[in-house]
Amino acid sequence: MLPWIFSRKGASGFSWASTVDHVTADISASGLTAIVTGASSGIGAETARVLAARGAHVVMAVRNLATAEDVGQAVLAESPAASLDLMELDLSSLASVRKFAGDFDATGLPLNILV
Helix, strand or coil: CHHHHHHCCCCCCCCCCCCHHHHCCCCCCCCCEEEEECCCCHHHHHHHHHHHHCCCEEEEEECCHHHHHHHHHHHHHHCCCCEEEEEECCCCCHHHHHHHHHHHHHHCCCCCEEC
16 A cells, blocks of 8 residues: 555645656757756756756846855756856855845846745
């Protein structure tokens, strides 16, 4: 009985075993701009990778630009046509948030997705 429970797909057609690549396989984010906070590790890095692979212009908003550079290189190795920008942002500092907002606004890019 347990194997059936764990392999059962929900109404979406996906299950607990579905990967983000599988879930987003038919989705195009081309023409969208996404700011991904915490994109230098963990869920943020994975979110940036998938959005870039699906064609979004990804702004990696991170505290540590050196670490983010490594993640950015890995994303570009997997998706050479990816469009990435790295921008410094420390969400625990209101001054950093204000600077980031001003710098992003100055790029003239639209904001379609904020993660």
